[in-house]
Amino acid sequence: MKTLQAQGVKPVDSHLQANGKPWSVKEKLLLGLTPKEYIAMQVRNPFNWLLWIIYAVGIPVLVGRFIFGLGWVTHSSYEYPWGLxxxxxxxxxxxxxxxxxMMGTTVELFGRKxxxxxxxxxxxxxxxxxxxxVMFLQVDLGQPWRLIYPMFVSLGPAAVLFLVAWHVATYLSCQVAELVPAFSEWMGFPKAKKFIKSIVLGLTVAGIILSTLHQGALGALFTYAPGKVHPLWYSSPFQWFHFFISAVFAGLSMLIVVSTLCKWFLRWRCDDNFLKNLNTLTLGLAKGASLALITYFVTKIIGxxxxxxxxxxxxxxxxxxMFEMVVGVLLPLVFYTVAIKNQNASLARFSAFLAVFGIAxxxxxxxxxxxxxxxxxxxPxxxxxxxxxxxxxxYIVVYRAILARMPILYTWKEQKQ
Amino acid sequence: MKKINRRSFLKGGLAGGAALAATGAKTASAAQDFGGYPDSMGVLVDFTKCVGCRTCEAACNKEQGLPEPEKPFDDQSVFDEQRHGGLPRRPTEKAYTVVNRYNIVGREHPLFRKVQCNHCNEPACLTSCFVNAYKKTPEGAVIYDPTVCVGCRTCMIACPFYVPAYSYSSAINPVVKKCIMCYDTRLKFGRPPACVEACPQQVMTFGKRSELLKLAHQKIRQNPDKYVDHVYGEKEVGGTAWLYLSDVPFDRIGFDTHLGNQPIINYVKEFLTVVPMVLTIWPALFTGFHLLSNRKDAKKNEETKS
Incomplete structure (x- = not known):
């Protein structure tokens, strides 16, 4: 795209072309390029070659998992029923x-526009x-076609995984609704955007409840195995809280990481509003993340x-x-603090990469x-x-495709009709 | 659909209240501990008697219609088999019970230990299952409904004894496989499991769990020099239907002696109590935060309106 921009091509950012004619959906999907230009652009990108290599090996293996069963792709361990x-x-x-x-809460609930x-x-x-x-879960479940069983067929409401299943499902629909505005701008359905705007507070509060509980529940799943997880990574009263509070800085740090990657590799798609504000916003996110990090560190010690x-x-x-705590928690905490103090967004970005590594x-x-x-x-x-x-x-392919098209990194230019 | 008006709502509410009052006459207890069905059955295993003939394995295989094993049941070489990490054999999708040999220094013969599902009073597998596939029957067996199993394998994570196995080899219908104490074919009709009946040494005694506990302690009292003073399964993780007597300390024959006496669900309860609190407190709390943090904007809006 960089090459094309040098030739004077402008990516789609409104319903109308330069000559006043509206874009068709197909043209929008091709980013306003001709099919030939589009394919040439995809071939030029060396990252796509890497993807083709991954798919050449990975897709046959993935298909094999559904033909020959889990036993063919894993060690079929009874002691380690959950793997990668x-x-x-x-x-x-x-x-x-x-x-x-986190972002829904910041912007919609606390009004930090x-x-x-x-x-x-x-x-x-x-x-x-x-x-x-959910895709990963579908690969892992022995009988993925029974995914809806805990919802409608046979209910085990006292189980932690029951809560996870329901919450992730509800929260997914909640998140789809929250992103309808971006989709409606791109497609040109203003009514959908208006409707979501009217219920956005409800969606946001629902998002907080569901996130608190299912992030915590993922931790609580391990309280079923008190003797199996090492005591330093296990604490039955605090497990859910450790998982919840670490998700806060994990999400914020991941957002810094992703925005950094966009700044580096999708610069053509970012508008000035995004690029000019990014350093300030990164430091804002860093503030939130450092608060969560210190809370996490203290509750870990209390645990x-x-x-x-x-x-x-x-x-x-x-x-x-201690390696995990120093590299994944303390160092990011120190770097974030120094970055905020010196208004150094690059250091905050580096710290975010560390924190994401730490959480993984x-x-x-x-x-x-x-x-x-x-x-x-x-x-494994x-x-x-x-x-x-x-x-x-x-996941990366889908992520990139959506970023290239919908108004996520740029503001859609609305025309008066 | 019938529309609910005020009158019908009140009527329904009254009826519901009355029904609740009628059923609410249950005896109240101080703590909500289940502790197991009073008349549930169990098996007492006396390891001092076992000679490692593997007849029980063969009986289980036949009763449960399991596939023929690679080595015949009279082949003693299986005792030398080692799995990943130097672990001895364990129940699998093809064998719900196995016998392992432990060479104990100073003991005349090796000790043979039979392994199968212990049928807990408050099973961790059952409480962790999000499709309610497991059931603890009043007879004492922990049984499993494969037709609803999604294959999440949380029960395998939860089981403190590493009992449930999974048929990973099947692509179409993989399910959890474990000992069901011959519930369908025997226990339901008051008969002992196949392995118990087949044993030529009478290693296992089938009976009411409460009676077996008395018997076990009586045996220890009568032979204090022979038995270790511990009935494994009496208290472990809330008690199990299968109880064990041994003349060798249990931790030396592969038993986990650090499991504690609480049922596994007790460790999870700390989180489960948080759930209703978050569900009820969060909405008001965060809407309140919203109103507080946006009060300036709200004021401005009102001023511009008037």
């Missing part, structure tokens, strides 16, 4: 997608993260003190735990690495890893 699909796809993707409810330029990116990051968490786990800190597991490490540690710490270590099967990479690549 959930460890990465559910337990890591969901906290990284908490940005949706100055965060508006990045609100939609936060909402989209939330929606897609959840959507692909250890409450459960009397100090002695474990001296073991090998303790060193691994924490979730994988809880679900896989320290799980069954008394038994043995499970190394290569096919399992390949499927995770393939589904995640699809």
């Amino acid at each position: 699909f959930l460890g990465w796809g559910l337990f890591t993707m969901v906290p990284l997608s908490a940005s949706g409810f 100055d965060f508006k330029p990045i609100e939609r990116l936060g909402l989209l990051n939330g929606l897609l993260g959840y959507l692909f968490a 250890i003190a409450h459960d009397g786990d100090w002695e474990y800190l001296a073991s090998g597991w303790g060193q691994w735990f 490490l924490n979730r994988l540690n809880t679900a896989l690495v320290t799980f069954n710490w008394n038994l043995y270590q499970e190394i 099967h290569w096919r399992e890893v390949m499927i995770v990479i393939t589904v995640y690549a699809t």
Whole structure:
């Protein structure tokens, strides 16, 4: 697109072309380029070649999983029933997608309209993260076609996973509704936008409730396995709170990471409103994230003190735990603070990458690495890893496609009719 | 649909209240502990008697219609098998019970330990299942309905004994596989499970759990030098239908002695109590925050209107 822009091509940002004729949906989908230009642009991008390689290996493996069963792609472990699909796809993707409810709360509930330029990116990051968490779940479930059973066929309302299932489903529809305005602008349905505007407060409050509970519930799922997760990563009274509060800085940091990637790789699609405000907004998000980080750190220590786990800190597991806390929590906290003090957005961005790494490490540690710490270590099967990479690549493709089209990073120019 | 007016609403409310008052006459107890069905059955296993003949494994295989094993049931070489991480054999989708050998220094013979589902009084698998596939029957068995299983495998995460196995090999209909104490074919009719009946050494005693506990403690009292003074399963994770006696400390024959006496659901309750609070308090709290933080805008709007 950079090459095309140099030639004077302007991406679609309103209903009308330069000559006054309206864009058709097909033209909008092709970003206002001719099919030839569009394909040439896709081939020029080296990142797409990488995607083709991933798909060439990954799609056959993914298809194989549904033909030959889970036993073909995993180690079929009875001790480690949950592997990377959930460890990465559910337990890591969901906290990284908490940005949706965080931005909704900031802008709509607390009335911080100055965060508006990045609100939609936060909402989209939330929606897609959840959507692909469900995709990962569908790969992992033994009988994915029975996904609706806990909703309508056979209900087990006392189970934590029941809550997760219902909340993720309700929250997904909530997030779709929150993004209807962007879609309606792009398609030209002003009525839908108006309707959502009238119920946006309700949607936002619903988003907070659902997020508090299901982010917490993902942690609470591990309270079913008190002896299996290592005590440093387990605390039955605090588990849900640790997962919830770490999701707050995870979502905010992920939003900084994604906005940074957009600034680097999708600059042609960002308008001035987004680019000019981005540094200030990044520091604003950093403030929120650092507050959540310090809360998380303190409650983590309270958890250890409450459960009397100090002695474990001296073991090998303790060193691994301290590595996670220093690199994934304390360093981001320090960097964020310094960044805010010196108005240094680049440092805040670096810190966000660290925090995202830290949260992934924490979730994988809880679900896989320290799980069954008394038994043995499970190394995922290569096919399992390949499927995770393939589904995640699809997440990136869909994410990029939506960002290139809908008014997320830029403001749609409305014409008076 | 019938429209609900004020009158019919009141009527319905009164009827509901009356119904509640009628059913609410249950005896109140201080704590909501389940503690198991009073007349549930169980099995007492005395490891000192087991010779490792694997007859129980064969009986289980036949009773449950399981596939033929790779090695015949009289093949003793299975005792040398090791799984990932040096772990001994365990129940699988093809075998709901297995016997393992433990060579104990100073003991005349090796000790043989039978493994199968312990049929907890308050099963973790049951409480973790979001489609309610598990059921604890009044007879004591923990049974499972494969027709509703989605395959999330949370029960395998939750089971403190690592019992449920999963048929990963099936692409079309993978389900959880575990011992059901021969509920369908035997227990329902008051008969002991196939493994118990088949045992040539009378290692296992079938009976009411409460009676078995008395018997177990009586045995320990009569032979204090022989048995370890512990009935495994009496209190562990809220008590199990299968109870064990041993002459070797339980932690040396693969039992987890750090499970605690609380049912697993107690660890989850801390979160479950948070749920209704968040659901009821959050809406008012956050709408209130909204009103507070936007009061300036609201004022401005009113001024421009008037």
